[in-house]
Each structure stands twice: as structure tokens, then as C-alpha cells.
């Protein structure tokens with residue numbers, strides 16, 4: 001695997017196996033292959049980021065990023081089930097998988113097809129469980145490692161926001177990759193967000209990462225709407241006894257420390273994991289389960305936070 005040096009010419013590219021897997025403006029480096037139809041040196045010069053027009057998406061009321069300082073804490077699981085909970089409560093919802101390094105929403109939502117393009121050359125999001133969906137994973141072959149040049153990533157994020165026919169939505173939930181990296185930066189440069197949700201597990205090591213996540217959004221001027229504690233406890237399916245496997249209430253305590261809303265706790269449960277693997281999120285497959293109720297409670301709390309904050313652009317930066 002290697003990057004091209006400035007001015008170096010690319011070798012002819014192997015043809016991608018599937019025409020539909022390639023996108024004209026999405027360039028991904030994998031091994032010695034760079035996908036994309038235009039050689040790098042023929043592409044129009046990139047605008048400096050600060051001169052790029054913000055995408056506003058005025059037909060979407062709330063644009064909310066789901067983030068964490070650390071990987072594997074359940075962002076995608078929370079984003080997916082939260083989106084469905086909001087839709088079940090009567091809202092129109094879109095879910096954007098902006099994890100440019102490991103998109104998991106297509107699997108979690110059970111999607112294998114690719115979106116089509118409208119005559120106006122807008123990408124038409126796929127719909128599952130009443131949610132409009134778009135993922136970087138729809139554009140890049142599954143097995144391809146995703147290694148991005150900064151401007152390419154920035155362009156791809158802008159495209160996922162601005163070139164998709166999202167229509168009118170109450171919510172656009174945006175699933176971010178872990179950490180405090182370049183996707184969050186590109187996203188916040190491209191689109192004014194209503195705010196961010198931070199997902200964490202209860203133990204201390206994860207909470208140190210929450211601090212980093214909160215600090216990053218503060219720096220980017222994005223309000224933190226709340227903290228969601230995932231894998232908080234195990235609910236015995238036989239006797240309903242609650243066991244706190246990790247340390248109890250870490251997310252709650254951290255939210256108090258930061259003066260940020262605590263939106264709720266999601267139990268650790270094999271059903272939640274299985275549901276994600278089979279492509280039918282638990283809130284869609286088992287809406288009456290205690291796990292789904294927990295996601296429903298988080299959705300309600302989020303609505304309360306947003307209601308209390310008034311219009312999205314009036315939220316105070318913490």
C-alpha cells in the first residue's frame with residue numbers, strides 16, 4: 001500500500017468488479033489501486049475548506065451526530081435503534097453512516113443493495129424500517145480497505161450530505177467513526193449540526209474517552225445534547241435481576257460532571273447484538289422488549305432536551 005507523491009502519475013487502474021460500486025467523486029486508496037474515474041492531477045483544484053459553502057439542509061430539523069471517544073462502545077447500535085425509536089414515535093428520520101473506515105449500518109439494517117440516482121443526479125436513500133439510509137459502505141466494495149486522503153474524505157462527507165435526496169426530515173442521525181478524528185472535523189465544517197450525542201460504556205477507561213469527545217465538540221462549536229450509557233447492566237431474561245457488569249453509573253456521573261444531559265442507559269444483552277448481526281435492529285424486531293423500551297426512553301429524553309433547547313440554532317454551546 002502506498003500514497004502517490006505530489007506530481008507522480010498513477011499507474012492505469014484495474015477496472016472495478018462492479019460498475020455500481022464506483023462513484024465519480026469518491027476516491028479510495030486500497031493497496032496499489034485508487035478507485036475513481038478521474039486521475040488525481042486532472043481533478044479540479046480543491047477549494048480551501050474555509051471557503052467552501054456550508055451545506056445547510058434546511059428541510060431537516062435536527063442534525064445529530066452520534067460519537068464516542070473510543071471504538072466499539074455501541075455508537076452504531078445506538079444510532080440505529082435510536083433512529084427507529086424516533087420513527088416509531090412518529091418522526092421522519094434519516095440515518096447517515098459516516099463511518100468512513102468501518103461502515104456498519106448496511107449490515108445492521110440488513111441492506112445489500114445500492115442506492116439509485118434520480119434524474120436530477122441526486123442519490124436516493126434506501127429505506128428500511130421507515131428510516132432513510134445512506135452509508136459510505138454503499139459506495140465502496142465491502143472488502144476494500146478505506147484509506148482516505150483528507151480532501152477526498154471531506155468531499156465524500158459533503159456528498160453524503162448534499163448530494164443525497166433526504167427530503168423533509170425531523171431527524172438526521174449521523175453515525176461517526178470512533179475517536180476525535182477527521183470525519184467529525186469534515187462533518188462540522190460541512191454542516192451546522194444541531195448537536196452531538198456521546199455514547200459510552202460505564203467503566204472509567206471509556207469515560208476518559210468521553211472527556212476527549214466532549215472536548216472535541218466544544219472545540220468545533222457543536223453542542224453536546226447528552227450522554228448515552230450503553231452496556232450498562234445485564235437484565236436476566238429469567239428472573240429480571242439487574243447485574244451491573246461494568247462499574248455502575250459512570251456515564252451518569254460523567255454527564256453530571258460536565259453539566260450535560262444524561263439520556264439513559266441501555267442494557268447489555270445478547271439479543272441486541274444478534275439483532276444487529278441479522279440486520280433487524282432490536283427496536284424493529286422486538287419493539288416490546290425491555291431493551292427496546294430502553295432505546296425508547298433515550299429517544300424521549302432526546303426529544304425533551306431538544307424541546308427545552310428551542311430551535312436547533314438557539315442551542316447553547318457547552
Ligand SMILES: Nc1ncnc2c1ncn2[C@@H]1O[C@H](COP(=O)(O)OP(=O)(O)OP(=O)(O)O)[C@@H](O)[C@H]1O
Pocket residue numbers: 068070071072073074075076077078099102104176177178230231266267268269270271272273274276277
Ligand atoms: N447493548 C448491547 N448489548 C449487547 N451487544 C451490544 C450492545 N451494544 C452494542 N453491542 C455489540 O457490540 C459490538 C460493537 O457495537 P457497535 O458496532 O454498535 O459499536 P461502535 O461504537 O459503533 O463500534 P465502532 O467504534 O467500531 O464503530 C457489536 O457487535 C454490537 O452488536
Ligand SMILES: [Mg+2]
Pocket residue numbers: 075076077099104175176177
Ligand atoms: Mg460504529
